Amino acid sequence: MTSLPELVAAGIKFTIPLAIISFAFGLVIAVITALIKLARPRGNALVKGAWSVLVAIAYFYVWLFRSTPLLVQLFIIFFGLPNLGVQMPAFTAAVITFSLNTGAYASENIRGALLSIPQDQWEAAETLGFTQSQTLFKIIFPQAIRIALPTLSNEFIGLVKDTSLASSITILEMFTVSQQITAKNYEPLLMYCLVAALYAILCSILSILQHYLEKRTSRYIKRGEN
Amino acid sequence: MIKLEHLVKQYQNQRALDDVSVTFEDNQSTVIVGPSGSGKSTLLRTIDLLTHPDSGTMQIDDITVDFTKEISRKTVRAIRRKSGMVFQNWNLFPHLTVLQNITEAPRTVLKQSKAAAESRAYELLQSVGLAEYAAQYPTQLSGGQQQRISICRALAMGPEFLLLDEPTSALDPELETQVLRILEEIAAKGQAMVVVTHNMEFARLVADKIVFVEDGQVLFAGPVTEFFTTENQRIQNFLAGLSLA
Numbered sequence A: 001m002t003s004l005p006e007l008v009a010a011g012i013k014f015t016i017p018l019a020i021i022s023f024a025f026g027l028v029i030a031v032i033t034a035l036i037k038l039a040r041p042r043g044n045a046l047v048k049g050a051w052s053v054l055v056a057i058a059y060f061y062v063w064l065f066r067s068t069p070l071l072v073q074l075f076i077i078f079f080g081l082p083n084l085g086v087q088m089p090a091f092t093a094a095v096i097t098f099s100l101n102t103g104a105y106a107s108e109n110i111r112g113a114l115l116s117i118p119q120d121q122w123e124a125a126e127t128l129g130f131t132q133s134q135t136l137f138k139i140i141f142p143q144a145i146r147i148a149l150p151t152l153s154n155e156f157i158g159l160v161k162d163t164s165l166a167s168s169i170t171i172l173e174m175f176t177v178s179q180q181i182t183a184k185n186y187e188p189l190l191m192y193c194l195v196a197a198l199y200a201i202l203c204s205i206l207s208i209l210q211h212y213l214e215k216r217t218s219r220y221i222k223r224g225e226n
Numbered sequence B: 001m002i003k004l005e006h007l008v009k010q011y012q013n014q015r016a017l018d019d020v021s022v023t024f025e026d027n028q029s030t031v032i033v034g035p036s037g038s039g040k041s042t043l044l045r046t047i048d049l050l051t052h053p054d055s056g057t058m059q060i061d062d063i064t065v066d067f068t069k070e071i072s073r074k075t076v077r078a079i080r081r082k083s084g085m086v087f088q089n090w091n092l093f094p095h096l097t098v099l100q101n102i103t104e105a106p107r108t109v110l111k112q113s114k115a116a117a118e119s120r121a122y123e124l125l126q127s128v129g130l131a132e133y134a135a136q137y138p139t140q141l142s143g144g145q146q147q148r149i150s151i152c153r154a155l156a157m158g159p160e161f162l163l164l165d166e167p168t169s170a171l172d173p174e175l176e177t178q179v180l181r182i183l184e185e186i187a188a189k190g191q192a193m194v195v196v197t198h199n200m201e202f203a204r205l206v207a208d209k210i211v212f213v214e215d216g217q218v219l220f221a222g223p224v225t226e227f228f229t230t231e232n233q234r235i236q237n238f239l240a241g242l243s244l245a
Helices: A004-038 A045-067 A070-084 A090-115 A119-127 A132-169 A174-185 A188-217 B040-047 B073-082 B098-108 B114-127 B143-155 B173-188 B200-206 B224-228 B233-242
Strands: B002-010 B015-024 B029-033 B055-060 B063-066 B083-086 B161-165 B192-196 B209-214 B217-223
Touching (some): A004 A045, A004 A090, A004 A174, A004 A188, A090 A132, A119 B083, A132 B098, A174 A188, B002 B040, B015 B209, B015 B217, B029 B200, B040 B209, B055 B073, B063 B073, B073 B083, B114 B143, B173 B192, B200 B224, B209 B233
Parallel strands (some): B029 B192, B029 B209
Antiparallel strands (some): B055 B063, B209 B217
């Protein structure tokens, strides 16, 4: 049991930061990707042409990251890119991979949530004189967050567990440390169960947080409805 | 004054606006009536640029738009500053309280201070008898209450023209009467309104002018008294069709 502090330290130093930073970047990427797919910009042929290129890139990006294994993506970015002269620390490579992967999945959640807000809400805001971005930030996003919360929570919880894959690119996160300890004390069952329990505790905390956020963002919904 | 000329809007199988020309005067209430699917709502929504006709022009005060051309964002905003819209299903913002529903646009669009926007909002809520609901969310209120709040929301922007698209069609008769009484009071204060409605009693009591639309065409536009005594056979039939007598 002397190994517990070591595992917890690895969690605090690597697993948790890796998950939080990657999820934050992933969310930003997801929102941008969803908006690229949904927006229909006004303007001349040049603007529209440029936009359709962006849309094509967005679709390609989501397809690419949803159609290939996360571990393979991690290997390509950390071990593969140096062949092209792109070298980076392991932690950076992990953040980039996890962010892009989360972004691809979450963009579809966010796109669905945005589409579920009735067109009426856009019209009401428009007629009051809101600009498109004011409508988006003040009227649409606050309602879409409520819809997207359960699926985004799923993404986040999935990501916390997926950070264990970073052990394969030399990052000293919880799972790596549990392997190192096992190599010394020959207690694989104990060690791996211990690290599993730590992941479970982390994810349980997130579930509680999700429950709290769902309650908070649903304040305005009538009981019995939804 | 709003002056619409030669508006044409063609949907796939239907001509919603078929060379419509009509004007709406300052400080007057105009009621647009006509059978369902006649193009009334399309006409009203055109004023707020929620519908974009294929051709024709619109002039509001010193702003003129030509619908065959793209309308700049600046012009769109300028026009929407002059009008306020009330929808059939009120379309309140569900995530905001009653008070926030009314203050959000004045604060965001007109950059009013929180205090100024809220004191105006309370005045408006008072005038529709709902001041005590300020802190509630829209879903906690009845349809009639929500519609009265959406009227406050539109008025908080100080529009020259209040546009109402079948504001009471989704309400039961009792709630409908409450909303119509409020509109009557607002009209009496000189607020210019354009109302699409099926309620003939309201038209008779409140309107200065009636516009009758059918099959995308304006068959009548004139003072309310003339409308109810017109010789026009189609309008007589329409009115007879609405009466039980």
